[in-house]
Amino acid sequence: MPIQGIDIAECNLCKECIKECPKSNFSINSTKTQILFDNAKGCLLCGHCIAVCPKGAIIYENMKDSTFEFEEHYNSISYDALYRVMRSKRSIRQFKNKKVTIELIEKVIDCMRYAPTSMNKRTLKCLLISDDKKIQEIIDLVIKGLDLDEGKEEYKKKRDNGIDPFFYNAPHILILHSDNEWDSKNAPISITYAMLCAETLGLGSCWIGGIQIFLSEHKEIQKKILGNDNNIYGIIIIGYPAVKYFRGPPRPPIETKIISNSSN
Ligand SMILES: Cc1cc2nc3c(=O)[nH]c(=O)nc-3n(C[C@H](O)[C@H](O)[C@H](O)COP(=O)(O)O)c2cc1C
Structure with missing residues (x-):
């Protein structure tokens, strides 16, 4: 979305872009009649100027996406709804032994692009595996690559009894990978977005960190699965839950130290 400039005919000189730009790339001319855009300091590609402009006057290259228009100033859901x-x-x-339609999974993948990322370098890539034979192949490759002391026999026994020891017979596996090391920080946020989005669509998910670590330590096996030696920054399984929960379990509080003004 590189910013190209300002549509002068639309601009109402409100200066919101000047206040909002983290790189201070916007300014007003000496006669206070025109907002200027100068990319000399480099643009962070955050798109905040596009978001904040009440007149839609920012000119930009699109990113195979359109802007998302709100009815009101800000769209939000209640704390209680999100908390639930x-x-x-x-x-x-x-x-459940039921595939999720590609349209629904694409909705889950799609929402990941709206997660915050360091420097707006959106380099995370997805591999969606929905082919049962391919999933079986991965299970076989992992078991073959395991050492005896890593529970190889136990996993083997499970597999031979038709139990998927790693992916819990999930119909879909989503692997997030990238050659940008910053994605180690970005990916968990994107995955959290995906998992919360999946929840709203009636889908269940689980992060499979064990296989993520295994593949990172066995690049030759990863290459057979992924086709490259990018870093894997997350693996989640997705499908329709075959379990019903009646309550959320308790969790210990986050240990918090507060530093505040002494008068508070
Ligand atoms: C980074 C990460 C890695 C995880 N890896 C696995 C895993 O390999 N296998 C698994 O069954 N669950 C895995 N989980 C799920 C956790 O076990 C689960 O979040 C935790 O037990 C709490 O349960 P809840 O998510 O239902 O609240 C992982 C979760 C995270 C955040």
């Missing part, structure tokens, strides 16, 4: 989702959401390890 967060406290009732569980990592799902029992799935």
Whole structure:
């Protein structure tokens, strides 16, 4: 979305872009009649100028996306509604034997692009595996690559009895990978977005960190699965839950130290 300039005919000189730009790339001319855009300091590609301009006067290159228009100043859901989702959401390890449509999974993938990212370098890539044979192949490759002391026999026994020891017979596996090391920080946020979005669509998910670590330590196996040696920054399984929960379990509080003005 590189910013190209300002549509002078639309601009109402409100100066919101000047206040909002983290790089101070906007200014007003000496006669106070025109907002100027200068990309000399480099643009962060945050798009805040586009978001904040009441007149839609910012000119930009599109990113295979359109802007998202609000009816009101700000769209939000209540704390209570979000809190309920967060406290009732569980990592799902029992799935119905039913594929999710590609349209629904694309909705989950799509929402990840709106997660915050360091420097707006949106370099995270997704591999969606929905082919049962391919999933079986991955399970076989992992078991083959395991050492005996890593529970190889136990996993093997499970697999031979038709139990998926790693992905819980989930119908879909989503692997997030990238060659940008900053995605180690970005990916968990994108994945959290995806998992919360999946929840709203009636889908269950679970992060499979064990296989993520295994593949990172066995690049030759990863290459067979992914086709490259990018870093894997997350693996989640997705499907329709075959389990019903009646309550959210308790969690210990986050240890918090507060530093405030002494008068407070
Ligand atoms: C980074 C990360 C890695 C995880 N790896 C695994 C895993 O390999 N296998 C698994 O069954 N669950 C895995 N989980 C799920 C956690 O076990 C789960 O979040 C935790 O037990 C709490 O349950 P809840 O998500 O239902 O609240 C992982 C979760 C996270 C955040």
